[in-house]
Every structure is written in structure tokens, then in C-alpha cells.
Amino acid sequence: MSLLKVVGLDKSYHSNFRVLTDINFEVDTGEFVSIIGPSGAGKSTLLRCINRMVEVNEGKILFGDLDVGNLSKKALRKLRTNIGMIFQHYNLVPRLTVIENVLHGRFGYKTTLQGILGKFTEKEKEHAFFLLEKLGISDHAYKRCDQLSGGQQQRVGIARALIQEPKLVLCDEPIASLDPNSSKVIMDHLKAITSELNITCLVNLHQVDVAINYSDRIIGLNQGEIVFDGPSQMLTEGRINSIYGTETRQFITV
Amino acid sequence: MEVANIRRKRDGRITIKAGSKAEALMVSTLMILAVLTMIGFLLFDYSGLELKKAISETGNNLKTMFLEPALTHFSWGEAIYQVGITVGLAFLATVLGAVISIFLALFAATNLSNEWVSKVIRIFVAVIRAVPTVLWVLIFAIAAGLGSEAAIIGMLFHSIAYLVKAYSEVFEEVDEGTLEALRATGSNWWHIVMHGVIPSTLTYLMSWTFLRFEINFSVAVAMGAAAGAGGIGFELFMASGFYFDLREVGMITYAILVVAIILEIISTRLKNRYFPSQ
Ligand SMILES: Nc1ncnc2c1ncn2[C@@H]1O[C@H](COP(=O)(O)OP(=O)(O)O)[C@@H](O)[C@H]1O
Ligand SMILES: [Mg+2]
Numbered sequence: 128m129s130l131l132k133v134v135g136l137d138k139s140y141h142s143n144f145r146v147l148t149d150i151n152f153e154v155d156t157g158e159f160v161s162i163i164g165p166s167g168a169g170k171s172t173l174l175r176c177i178n179r180m181v182e183v184n185e186g187k188i189l190f191g192d193l194d195v196g197n198l199s200k201k202a203l204r205k206l207r208t209n210i211g212m213i214f215q216h217y218n219l220v221p222r223l224t225v226i227e228n229v230l231h232g233r234f235g236y237k238t239t240l241q242g243i244l245g246k247f248t249e250k251e252k253e254h255a256f257f258l259l260e261k262l263g264i265s266d267h268a269y270k271r272c273d274q275l276s277g278g279q280q281q282r283v284g285i286a287r288a289l290i291q292e293p294k295l296v297l298c299d300e301p302i303a304s305l306d307p308n309s310s311k312v313i314m315d316h317l318k319a320i321t322s323e324l325n326i327t328c329l330v331n332l333h334q335v336d337v338a339i340n341y342s343d344r345i346i347g348l349n350q351g352e353i354v355f356d357g358p359s360q361m362l363t364e365g366r367i368n369s370i371y372g373t374e375t376r377q378f379i380t381v
Numbered sequence: 382m383e384v385a386n387i388r389r390k391r392d393g394r395i396t397i398k399a400g401s402k403a404e405a406l407m408v409s410t411l412m413i414l415a416v417l418t419m420i421g422f423l424l425f426d427y428s429g430l431e432l433k434k435a436i437s438e439t440g441n442n443l444k445t446m447f448l449e450p451a452l453t454h455f456s457w458g459e460a461i462y463q464v465g466i467t468v469g470l471a472f473l474a475t476v477l478g479a480v481i482s483i484f485l486a487l488f489a490a491t492n493l494s495n496e497w498v499s500k501v502i503r504i505f506v507a508v509i510r511a512v513p514t515v516l517w518v519l520i521f522a523i524a525a526g527l528g529s530e531a532a533i534i535g536m537l538f539h540s541i542a543y544l545v546k547a548y549s550e551v552f553e554e555v556d557e558g559t560l561e562a563l564r565a566t567g568s569n570w571w572h573i574v575m576h577g578v579i580p581s582t583l584t585y586l587m588s589w590t591f592l593r594f595e596i597n598f599s600v601a602v603a604m605g606a607a608a609g610a611g612g613i614g615f616e617l618f619m620a621s622g623f624y625f626d627l628r629e630v631g632m633i634t635y636a637i638l639v640v641a642i643i644l645e646i647i648s649t650r651l652k653n654r655y656f657p658s659q
Contacts, residue, residue, distance in 0.1 A: 178565055207567035218562035223580050231576060235567020242572035284562075291566060 129153040130191065130294060130327055131177065137185035138172055138351075146172050147351045150186070156294070159321045159328045161338035161359075164348035165371050170331040173348070174297045177329070178210045179203060190295070208235035211288025211326075213317075215300040217280040221273035225264065225283050228272055229255040232290035251290070258286040262316060278309025285316055289324075296320060298330040302337070314341050335367055442627055450631035454624060455616065464636055466529075467605060467612030471597035474533050478540030479590045485541065486548030487574060492560065493552060502545065509542035514600050518608045532610030536600055540593055547589040551582045591648045598644060602637055613637060 136150040146169045154160055162170050175181045177188055179195050188195040190206060198206055211232070219228045233251050234242050259265040262282040264275075272280055281301060288296050298317060302310035318341055320326045332338045338345050339359045347355030347362075347370035355366050388396050398404065452460060488494045489502040509517075518535030525531040555578050563573045579586075605614020613633060620629035 180561060180565060204567040204569065207565060210565070212562065212565040214558060214562060216558050218556070218558035220559055220563075220577050220580055222583075223576075227576075231563060231568065232566050234563070234569070234572040234576070237572070239569060239571045242568065243575045245576065287562075287566065 130156045132189040135186035136183055138176055138183050145351055150353060152356055154327055156327055157325045159342050160344045161342040162331050162346045162348055163335055163338050168348040169351040170348055171299050174299050178207050204235055208291050209294050211291050211293040211296040213284050213288050213298040213301050215303045217284045219272040219280055219283055224269050224271055226255055226268045228283050229286045229290055232287040255290055258289050262286055277305050278312055281313050295327045300331050445627045446631035449628055450635055451628040452632050453626055453629055460636055463613040463616050464640055467601045470533060470601040470612060471594060474536035474540050475594040475597050478537050478544055482541050482544035482548055485545045486552060489545055489549040490552035506542040506545045509538060514539040515607055518604055527609040529610045532604040532608050536597055544593055548586060551585045552578055555581050591651060595644050
């Protein structure tokens with residue numbers, strides 16, 4: 128059975144403008160899937176529908192055997208613990224330390240009181256340090272996040288997602304604000320998440336070459352519709368042009 | 382060649398003001414006020430005024446007040462005790478107000494609360510804020526009688542209205558992405574508030590609170606005089622309005638000034654410590 132199944136998804140923020148139209152796809156456990164498309168195509172919106180950060184208008188999203196649209200508040204929190212999320216702007220709490228930010232990934236498992244008091248078990252703290260070590264930033268554990276470089280902050284973001292022990296990680300343009308070196312570090316870590324931990328990754332990207340290099344499969348989105356869905360080697364120049372529109376691609380190489 | 386869109390004054394020089402309506406309104410209001418003030422001075426009743434004598438007497442009074450200050454009706458120890466009472470009144474009103482305001486402000490911040498709850502709280506505190514503190518004290522005095530209780534409740538009321546507005550605006554500045562990231566981990570509202578919102582805004586909250594404390598100190602002085610709340614304000618009222626003791630008025634003014642300066646120093650220190658870059 129597939130891990131994630133999206134069926135006939137429609138989404139609009141305002142009644143007169145459809146952002147996503149009839150989206151259908153399935154993702155299996157351990158797949159590394161990139162979603163590419165011009166800006167405004169609806170990539171971010173699609174990710175946010177999956178963990179119900181925004182409500183969908185039509186269609187169904189099945190995570191395992193759960194219908195995401197039909198969950199109670201409590202069940203939705205539980206679902207979200209299974210889905211990590213990584214953002215373009217890292218979205219950490221800048222004034223708190225690295226280790227505190229990583230442990231925020233455990234709140235989904237806590238009662239209100241445990242969470243308010245910030246009660247984390249020794250095991251959770253050890254796990255946090257283990258992840259930081261693995262990502263190569265354990266020596267910054269007690270630094271405030273606003274003192275870190277972009278690449279380091281994004282690794283904190285990855286640790287915060289991984290400590291949730293998720294089955295799926297959603298990444299919304301994780302390298303769009305990073306230089307090429309940090310971008311490579313981040314993409315390598317994301318790839319390792321899938322290959323070593325068997326966690327599924329769904330990554331929004333706007334660099335086509337990065338998508339081709341790293342993913343098993345690419346979904347091309349244009350104006351809210353899927354215009355390509357297949358293994359990355361099938362993404363020919365002609366198909367890239369159909370995703371991005373012919374003219375723009377000729378002048379700007381992404 | 383003349384570039385399009387350049388605006389010129391009547392004499393042909395280029396203007397750099399946008400020339401908005403608000404600006405024009407502001408200038409004309411100030412002009413009208415200036416004219417009214419001049420007319421007002423011309424319409425005063427100047428009979429019986431000997432300008433020379435009046436000026437020298439005023440100078441004399443000021444000299445007695447500020448160059449020869451002295452305490453006659455109470456001792457130094459008593460003065461410090463009275464200042465302490467005033468500071469205490471301000472402190473109590475501020476701390477109680479701050480605690481209550483934090484919770485109300487969380488529900489008033491549009492990014493953390495329901496639209497309607499937020500609107501109701503906002504309108505409510507706007508109304509409270511529109512009425513001056515002194516009036517609230519006098520209103521509560523109907524139930525509690527003139528004195529420190531009415532003064533504290535009145536000050537508390539106005540402090541809450543002020544701080545809820547300030548705090549909720551601070552909360553609304555918290556990066557939407559940070560809140561979204563926490564929500565995506567499965568955090569509930571309290572987790573997000575305690576570990577996302579409060580840590581991000583703590584220094585601003587403290588600044589606003591301290592600013593309110595400074596305001597409450599001066600209000601507490603006034604309440605001592607106007608509402609019999611006690612403290613140094615009441616002594617000031619007695620010295621000036623009852624004993625006509627200029628020297629004591631001078632001394633008390635100095636005492637208040639000293640406290641105000643100390644508060645100012647502490648607030649600057651706090652700011653430097655928590656906003657080192659600014
Ligand atoms: N919160 C929102 N409210 C209203 N419109 C939105 C919102 N988020 C995105 N949109 C609109 O939805 C469309 C798709 O946006 P987005 O999903 O961010 O695209 P992408 O991530 O591919 O650039 C855009 O036209 C955008 O203006
Ligand atoms: Mg986007």
C-alpha cells in the first residue's frame with residue numbers, strides 16, 4: 128500500500144481563483160520525489176494540503192489508511208508528528224538555542240502541561256544530540272539559532288523534523304536561500320534521510336538540475352495542474368519546457 | 382529635458398514633499414493654533430498686573446522652591462517611606478496588569494486568536510484606554526472609597542488596556558513561518574505560545590512593561606494628590622495646597638525627580654542589555 132495518496136485534489140484560497148486543479152498521485156515509502164514548477168504554480172500549497180496546514184476544497188488525501196481531511200483536532204496533531212516539514216527560511220525560533228529548537232519537534236507527542244514546562248526525557252535529549260552530531264552541528268548545540276549561517280540553520284530544521292520520527296518529510300524549497308555549497312550539503316542530507324532511514328521525502332525545488340540529480344521521481348506542476356509525473360531520467364528538455372513555458376527557459380538556465 | 386513627475390513649488394524650485402492631504406491638514410492646524418494662542422494672549426485681563434513685580438516675585442518663588450528646598454512637616458525617613466509607597470503603588474499596578482495583560486493580549490493578537498475574540502478584546506481595551514486613568518480611579522472610588530485601593534484598581538485597569546494593545550502588537554510581529562513550523566510538528570496552541578511566541582518577544586514585553594511602570598509612577602504621584610492614595614503625591618498636595626510651603630514643594634519635587642532618573646537609568650540599562658545592537 129502506498130504511504131501517501133492524493134485523489135482529485137482541488138484547492139482555492141479565493142472562490143474565483145483555483146490554485147490546484149485535480150491533483151492525483153501516489154507516493155511509496157522510501158521514495159524521493161521532487162516537485163518542480165514555476166513560482167506560483169502551487170507547489171507550496173500542495174505540500175501544505177498534505178499535513179492540512181491549509182484545508183482542501185475537493186478531493187481526498189490519504190496518509191496510510193488515514194483520511195487527512197476527516198481527522199479530529201487530536202488525530203490531526205498525531206498525524207503531524209508523522210510528517211516532518213522543512214522550510215525555505217528555516218522557520219526556527221531565532222532567540223532560542225539549537226538544541227531547544229530541535230526538541231520542539233517532540234511537542235506533538237506531549238500533553239499541554241508537559242509541553243508548557245518543556246519536559247523532555249533524557250532519551251529525547253540524547254536523540255537530539257545524536258541528530259545534531261550526524262548533521263555535523265553538535266558543537267553549535269548551545270548557540271542561539273540567529274548566530275548560525277543559513278546552511279547550519281537549515282540543518283537544525285532537518286534535525287527538528289527528524290526528531291519527530293516521521294514517515295514523510297515535506298521540504299518547501301529547502302535550498303532556495305542557500306549558496307551552492309550549503310545547498311549540496313543540505314540535499315545530500317535529505318537524500319540520506321531517504322536512503323538510510325527509509326523516510327519518504329517530498330521536496331519542492333525550482334532548480335531542475337538538482338531535482339534530476341537527486342530524485343527518483345519528479346512531478347512537474349504548472350498553474351496548479353500536474354503536467355509531468357515520472358522517473359527523473361524521463362524528464363527531457365521538451366518536457367521541462369512544457370513545465371516552465373518555452374520562452375523563459377531559453378533565457379534563464381536554472 | 383524636463384523629467385516627467387517632478388513637482389515644483391510656485392517659485393519653480395523642486396519639492397521633495399509628497400504633499401499629501403494629511404500633511405496639509407497638519408500644517409494648517411498648527412497655524413490656526415498659533416493664531417488662536419496669540420489672540421488668547423491679547424484677550425487676557427491684564428489690569429492690576431505689574432509686569433516687573435510679577436516677574437520678580439515668580440523668580441523669587443522659584444528660587445525659594447528649588448534653591449532652598451527643605452523638609453519642615455516631616456523627616457527624611459518619612460520622605461523616603463512616602464516615595465516607597467508611591468513606587469509600591471506603581472509596582473503593584475504594573476505587575477498585576479502585566480500578568481493579566483499577557484493572557485488577554487494572546488487572545489487579542491490576530492495571528493494567535495479567533496477573529497471575533499480578538500475584535501471584542503480590542504474594542505474593549507480601546508474604550509478603557511480612551512478614559513484617563515484619573516477618571517477610572519474616581520469611578521472605582523465610588524465603590525472602594527478614595528484611597529490606595531481605588532487608585533490601584535484604576536491604575537491597573539488603565540495599565541491593562543495599555544499593555545494589551547502593546548503586547549498584542551508585539552505578538553503579531555512574530556514571524557508567521559515560525560508559528561507554522563511549530564504547528565506542523567503537531568504542537569498545540571499552548572506549546573506554540575510558550576516556546577515560540579513568548580521567547581521571541583520577551584525583551585519587547587519587558588520594555589513595554591517597564592515603560593508602563595515609569596508612567597504608573599508619575600500617575601501614582603498624581604493619584605496621591607488627587608485621590609488620596611497616599612505616598613509622596615499626597616505630601617506634595619499637602620505642602621503646596623495646604624501649608625503653602627514652597628521649600629517643601631521643592632524638596633518633594635527633587636525626590637520625585639531622583640526616582641524618575643533612577644527608573645530612567647534602569648530602563649536604559651535593560652534596553653542596552655536586551656537590545657545590544659540598537
Ligand atoms: N495563504 C494564501 N492566501 C491566498 N493566496 C495564496 C496563499 N498562498 C498562496 N496563494 C496563491 O496561490 C498560488 C500558488 O502559490 P504557492 O503555492 O505559494 O506557489 P509556489 O510555491 O509554487 O510558488 C499563488 O497564486 C499564490 O498567490
Ligand atoms: Mg513556494
